Amino acid sequence: MGMGKTNGVSKHEIPSDIPAEAHPLSEEPSKIASNINYHAQFSPHFSPLKFEPEQAFYATAESARDRLIKQWNETYLHFHKSDPKQTYYLSMEYLQGRALTNAIGNLNIQDAYADALNKLGHQLEEIVEQEKDAALGNGGLGRLASCFLDSMATLNLPAWGYGLRYRYGLFKQRITKDGQTELPEDWLEKFSPWEIVRHDVVFPVRFFGHVQINPDGSREWVDGEVIQALAYDVPIPGYKTKNTISLRLWEAKACAEDFNLFQFNDGQYESSLQLHSSAQQICAVLYPGDTTENGKLLRLKQQFFLCSASLQDIIFRFKQRKDGNIPRQWSEFPSKVAVQLNDTHPTLAIPELMRLLMDNEGLGWDEAWDVTTRAIAYTNHTVLPEALEKWSQSVMWKLLPRHMEIITEIDKRFVEIVCSTRPDLEDKINSMSILDNNPQKPVVRMANLCVVSSHTVNGVAQLHSDILKADLFANYVSIWPTKFQNKTNGITPRRWLRFCNPELSNIITKWLRTDEWVTNLDLLVNLRKFADNEDLQSEWASAKMAKKQRLAKYILDVTGVSIDPNSLFDIQIKRIHEYKRQLLNILGAVYRYKKLKEMSPEDRAKTTPRTIMIGGKAFATYTNAIRIVKLVNDVGAVVNTDPEVNSYLKVVFVPNYNVSVAEVLIPGSELSQHISTAGMEASGTSNMKFSLNGCLIIGTLDGANVEIREEIGADNFFLFGATADEVPKLRKDRENGLFKPDPRFEEAKQFIRSGAFGTYDYNPLLESLESNTGYGRGDYFLVGHDFPSYMDAQAKVDEAYKDKKKWLKMSILSTAGSGKFSSDRTISQYAKEIWNIEACPVPFKRG
Incomplete structure (x- = not known):
């Protein structure tokens, strides 16, 4: 079996000893390989003689889909009969x-598919990457x-x-x-x-x-x-x-x-197709x-x-679902x-x-x-x-x-x-x-x-x-x-830990001596008794480093920026919106950069190296959100090429944030920012995903942050900012000119105005933090008010990260406290308390 092309024909071919035979329900690797070959041959979407990764993905997906269709049909029929x-x-x-990963993972046949693809000359990880979100x-x-x-x-x-x-x-x-x-x-x-x-x-x-x-x-x-x-x-x-x-x-x-x-x-082409x-x-x-x-x-x-x-x-x-010929009553x-x-x-x-x-x-x-x-x-x-x-x-x-x-x-x-x-x-x-x-x-x-x-x-x-x-x-x-x-709200522990972070999942299963936590996330609480165990901490650190190295490779591949896996990975990924306050994050990065520039080399060497990653889409007509994306990239362009500072700080905008990108970023994260103005975020679910993967949170008492902090412990959460009940008065004070900005806040804004990050006009964005613009009330989202406490909390992060043993314990306790945030729990509550529905399992047939 070879790679490469001759006369436009791929030399990557399926081994001749693997027949193209349909085995839609088999869990045996050699028969799965035959089923994949069957789809490559008889459900063709590409020219023959090709079995490169793209072709292999489609054939593999259709092979997995065979089982899904069978189960879907059985489920539909069961619901129809049970009514x-x-x-x-x-x-x-x-x-x-x-x-693909989710399907074969939920079907519990991921190892069989990995073996089958090996027989066909491919790696499962390579094939998974061919799929588009x-x-x-x-x-x-x-x-x-x-x-x-x-x-x-x-x-x-x-x-x-x-x-x-x-x-x-x-x-x-x-x-x-x-x-x-x-x-x-x-x-x-x-x-x-x-x-x-x-x-x-x-x-x-x-x-x-x-x-x-x-x-x-x-x-x-x-x-x-x-x-x-x-x-x-x-x-x-x-x-x-x-x-x-x-x-x-x-x-x-x-x-x-x-x-x-x-x-x-008659030549009226547009009208004919109206x-x-x-x-x-x-x-x-x-x-x-x-x-x-x-x-x-x-x-x-x-x-x-x-x-x-x-x-x-x-x-x-x-x-349709009725008993015999008796018509349904609308009641x-x-x-x-x-x-x-x-x-x-x-x-x-x-x-x-x-x-x-x-x-x-x-x-x-x-x-x-x-x-x-x-x-x-x-x-x-x-x-x-x-x-x-x-x-x-x-x-x-x-x-x-x-x-x-x-x-x-x-x-x-x-x-x-x-x-x-x-x-x-x-x-x-x-x-x-x-x-x-x-x-x-x-x-x-x-x-x-x-x-x-x-x-x-x-x-x-x-x-x-x-x-x-x-x-x-x-x-x-x-x-x-x-x-x-x-x-x-909750998140599925299958996609957001079991499948996207197998290294950490396997450690959890080993220490809990069961994998039942995948469907009963409350079992994670039992990790607490091992939080100080040096063996667990060592294994935990290794799993985290593996994911940080993978993330560093991804960032290099998509942005060209080289980041150090030994630095603190600080991530904020969500829709770009003023209330989510990516602007607060980048202002903090600007202030950090300015202070690093002013330090002596000796003092810089004592700081905590940090890589700040921000990702998210700004709606095309949301002008200030577009400006925030531009500012993050402009700051990164300067910071990342500054030889005095770039060993201690990198700023990266991660493009085209989606689920697959999150599945790389979240397992590799160590600190995540959930910093919306208190009372503005309904819940948030990315905060749950980060916590589940042992990432610590810096955040306000907003949305689900409140409950996450209660579950993982206040000592394992970096809290800052106004509370929801304080926000209305603070806005009123701001309108009445009673707000006195922190010097650090003014310094960060002035540094941007100085042209340090290019000639783009950021005045409209900065003025939204100062005057009665935007919502008609200057700095409606209280970036200025929360900036000093945000910077103080970030200083606590820097100090905590220097104590590796303490940080690892906090990370373990973050995962251990995440049991409440399973979507299984949420949906169980919907089923009982709103929908009044009960489980209707499709029976397993004997024999």
């Missing part, structure tokens, strides 16, 4: 990451949804996810000397081996048109344009269970009959720009397309269906379910409202005003006239109930109503619609849920005190 109550999770985002999400919202699906399957729960099949994702981030450039994601440039198109699952979705009143008084939505929703299923296997559930993604398409052949032959073009736009990108009316219409189209297709599918399944629907809205994006599921029940199924308002409100629950993910969706009433009436009728009626009835039963809230009605009828800008408040229409509303961390109840939704709480819950 349990099932949860349907609606989300605009799913940040899945690569699937599915571009179906952007940040924590989508990653949470993906962790939840993994837990639903692992816990054998009857549950499915619904999303959209975005062709080009949000964007692929490229970094140049000018900062961030956005390019389309190319994950579907060839094809995805994991998705299975369901040509028999197609539903019509209507837009525009008008409402027709029939002779019997019923209302019907007619005309407009109708797009077809075609289902693609991505199998989601549970860990060491037969249950394999589905992420059903919808693709928008037009029918052949919608192609106007006459117009095309509906096809309209369909392609719906699933082209995630979160299309909405600064124009067309952009707003497209975003709203996306959201409705997801809701309508999913609900039609849910209703079809509800009707049964909430006892068989739980619909969870992941944030406000799927809010239109509420009026769409009402429409389907009334207009298609003939239910009256009261019965349809009872069914809808008992079936739908809502998860809130933000307290940020700009993230609480509001849609123009005129845009809504134009695109969805029937739904606006229904929303208007919901609002009218809600207002009437409040006025008749709670006269003390009459002066709050304007803020509580679903419709904001401000004549200058009438809008529909989607969060209000969710709260009024759902049976349960939950926040995603205790602090976040408390803020929702005490502030954002306080008036609704006074009406429905039992409607509001907390469900602290």
Whole structure:
């Protein structure tokens, strides 16, 4: 077997002693190798005679998919026969990451596949790297949804996810000397081996048109344009269970009959394909720009397309799963269906379910409202005003006239109930109503619609849920005190420790003498008794160094920057946003650099060497976020080439942050920054991933940081900054000119203004920290206020890192305290306390 090419034909060929035979369910390496060869030969996607890494990946993925399809079919049939109550999770985002490692890991056949690929002349690690991340999400919202699906399957729960099949994702981030450039994601440039198109699952979705009143008084939505929703299923296997559930993604398409052949032959090419073009736009990108009316219409189209297709599918399944010829009673629907809205994006599921029940199924308002409100629950993910969706009433009436009728009626009835039963809230009605009828800008408040229409509303961390109840939704709480819950987020320990960090996982299994922690993360607490053990600390340090060396190689490969694995690896990776305060991080780095420059060589040698890594995407229209990305890169360009300092400090921007990048960064991290302004982050889940991998956190008391600090111990958390209850007064003081900036803060800003990092005009960014710009209130996110305590906390980090034994103990205790933050725990709570569903395991057949 050789490598290289002759006359364009690869010499890397499959050994002749491995037959191309189908063995879809075998766990024996030689038969798996034959099955991979079978797919290379008989499911061909490339020219023959090639078996290079790319071809090997697709054949390997299709081999693994064979088993997933078998288990998916068995799970579907089992749910169909058992007819349990099932949860349907609606989300605009799913940040899945690569699937091969997760699939064969959950199926518990990773060693067999590694051996099979060895027989075929490849290494599993090399083949895994060929896979592109599915571009179906952007940040924590989508990653949470993906962790939840993994837990639903692992816990054998009857549950499915619904999303959209975005062709080009949000964007692929490229970094140049000018900062961030956005390019389309190319994950579907060839094809995805994991998705299975369901040509028999197609539903019509209507837009525009008008409402027709029939002779019997019923209302019907007619005309407009109708797009077809075609289902693609991505199998989601549970860990060491037969249950394999589905992420059903919808693709928008037009029918052949919608192609106007006459117009095309008449030379009117664009007109002849108008509906096809309209369909392609719906699933082209995630979160299309909405600064124009067309952009707003497209975003709203996306959201409705997801809701309508999913609900039609849910209703079809509800009707299909029935006992003999007895028709389903609609009163049964909430006892068989739980619909969870992941944030406000799927809010239109509420009026769409009402429409389907009334207009298609003939239910009256009261019965349809009872069914809808008992079936739908809502998860809130933000307290940020700009993230609480509001849609123009005129845009809504134009695109969805029937739904606006229904929303208007919901609002009218809600207002009437409040006025008749709670006269003390009459002066709050304007803020509580679903419709904001401000004549200058009438809008529909989607969060209000969710709260009024759902049976349960939950926040995603205790602090976040408390803020929702005490502030954002306080008036609704006074009406429905039992409607509001907390469900602290979690992460799957399979992807985020077992598979991405096998070195540390194996050590944990060895010391706990069991691998049951993979599905019972609470067992990690037993590591505490070994935290001072020198043997464990030595093994722990070796595992961490292996991952730091891998990370250093990755950084060199993608950025060209050489970083020292013996330095402290300090990482902040998340969506670039002013409230997440990457600006605070880089200002701290600027101050650190300035002080290092001013030191004598002897004093520099006494400092703690540090490599600061920042990664994340800035939304293309978010100007200050774009500036922050540029500043990080400009600082890095200077610091990393400064021979006086670059042995003690490096600053790296990690481009195109996604799940696969996180799987390299998180295991190699030692300090992670979760430094949002207190009260602004709903939860965060990257903080959980870092802690689980033995990384220490520097952070504020925000989101899940509060609970992480409680679980791992205050001594193992570097705390700084204002608390959520202090923030409003501090903002008021800032407005009133009472803020006195710390000299270090002023020094860092002035150093940037001096041109030390180039000639780019950073004044607009720096002025957002000083004057009444941005949100209309200078330094709304309190970067200046928190800067001194942030720098003091960083000094404590430097000192702690010098004591290697102490640092290792803190690292072990961080992992040991992470048990609470399993998505298995979160999903178990959703199942019991919101969805009222139970496990429905597919039985293992004997013999």
